[in-house]
Amino acid sequence: MRVSIPTALLLPCCLVAASSAVKGHGQPIIIDTDLFGDVDDVGALTIANVLHNCGLADLRGIAINTPSQYGAPAASAICSYFGNDHVPVAAIRPITNASFFDDWDYVRGEYASKVAYNWPGSLTNASLAPTPVELYRSILASAGNNSLHIISIGFLTNLANLLRSEADDASPLNGTELLAAKVSELIVMGGRYPSGWEYNFGGTDPNSTAYVIEHWPNTIPITFSGGELGSTIFSGQRPLTEQVPPPSSESLPVSAYQWYVGRGSVERETWDPITVLYGILGLENFTKLGVWPMLAYANEYGYNTITANNGSNAWVNDTTVRNQHWLKLADGVTNTSMAWLIDNFLIHPPGLSRCLV
Numbered sequence: 001m002r003v004s005i006p007t008a009l010l011l012p013c014c015l016v017a018a019s020s021a022v023k024g025h026g027q028p029i030i031i032d033t034d035l036f037g038d039v040d041d042v043g044a045l046t047i048a049n050v051l052h053n054c055g056l057a058d059l060r061g062i063a064i065n066t067p068s069q070y071g072a073p074a075a076s077a078i079c080s081y082f083g084n085d086h087v088p089v090a091a092i093r094p095i096t097n098a099s100f101f102d103d104w105d106y107v108r109g110e111y112a113s114k115v116a117y118n119w120p121g122s123l124t125n126a127s128l129a130p131t132p133v134e135l136y137r138s139i140l141a142s143a144g145n146n147s148l149h150i151i152s153i154g155f156l157t158n159l160a161n162l163l164r165s166e167a168d169d170a171s172p173l174n175g176t177e178l179l180a181a182k183v184s185e186l187i188v189m190g191g192r193y194p195s196g197w198e199y200n201f202g203g204t205d206p207n208s209t210a211y212v213i214e215h216w217p218n219t220i221p222i223t224f225s226g227g228e229l230g231s232t233i234f235s236g237q238r239p240l241t242e243q244v245p246p247p248s249s250e251s252l253p254v255s256a257y258q259w260y261v262g263r264g265s266v267e268r269e270t271w272d273p274i275t276v277l278y279g280i281l282g283l284e285n286f287t288k289l290g291v292w293p294m295l296a297y298a299n300e301y302g303y304n305t306i307t308a309n310n311g312s313n314a315w316v317n318d319t320t321v322r323n324q325h326w327l328k329l330a331d332g333v334t335n336t337s338m339a340w341l342i343d344n345f346l347i348h349p350p351g352l353s354r355c356l357v
């Protein structure tokens with residue numbers, strides 16, 4: 001039996017946006033993901049595809065920041081599953097034969113190769129993908145001024161390389177100039193707030209984290225989604241029992257969560273899905289889903305700093321800096337209600353054109 005929509009979340013009917021939205025005509029986004037080592041990236045790419053299909057997002061491209069050969073084909077598989085074969089996927093080099101193995105807790109399972117094999121997308125071999133810098137520069141060059149949101153839900157290696165990139169055939173601008181011209185916001189899942197250590201910042205490539213935080217053009221807003229936000233919100237379990245046809249055995253997102261979490265549970269922390277939701281909807285456009293705004297800024301001013309070689313971060317309360325924020329749940333929004341919204345996307349049939357099930 002399906003759980004009813006929490007009424008506290010819903011807007012009055014007359015405020016819900018009209019269903020005149022056109023597929024792919026929403027907020028332009030590029031997603032930079034470490035799809036491979038955690039399954040919440042699948043939830044995040046699911047949300048991006050659903051919101052692309054219902055007209056709130058324009059998914060221009062995906063850049064993979066982990067080296068396994070399975071990441072890029074899995075990302076392509078997710079897009080194709082939702083009817084978006086055209087979305088280009090870039091793969092960081094060198095590409096390796098690495099397969100996920102959980103040597104932290106010896107519980108989680110590999111899912112990327114299974115997703116790529118069972119739902120093959122338009123990209124079936126990572127070596128055929130462009131590099132992330134090539135893809136970024138091409139997409140940015142053709143984008144409108146100050147139009148794109150870049151959403152980072154993994155390591156910052158690709159963005160550091162992009163910042164360092166030089167003029168090429170795609171654009172006479174170097175990476176920093178190109179970003180300053182075309183990007184209207186950077187959204188980053190990483191760090192802890194106001195201070196702490198988190199895996200995306202410190203786990204693999206803290207030098208790139210420090211480079212991006214220190215060299216990002218100060219004209220572009222940055223919003224951080226910290227480890228503390230997603231770690232208390234658990235999603236994925238409800239879709240296993242409430243999957244709208246096709247059944248869960250044929251659902252790519254549900255299958256990925258089953259393969260990863262395993263042993264009778266598909267429940268997972270919700271770091272990346274929340275980040276992509278904000279990256280597309282901002283604070284205000286939750287109303288276009290028919291729900292009240294569910295996120296808020298936790299600070300008014302200041303900026304983020306990397307304080308140690310291990311990628312630890314700390315917020316500096318500088319009242320003169322106003323373009324950086326970190327996220328929290330809006331007043332009155334509970335972990336349960338945010339999980340309900342995330343789960344609504346995970347049960348979303350791939351052919352359904354409206355945003356919510």
Ligand SMILES: [Ca+2]
Nearest residue numbers: 034041153154
């Ligand atoms: Ca991730």
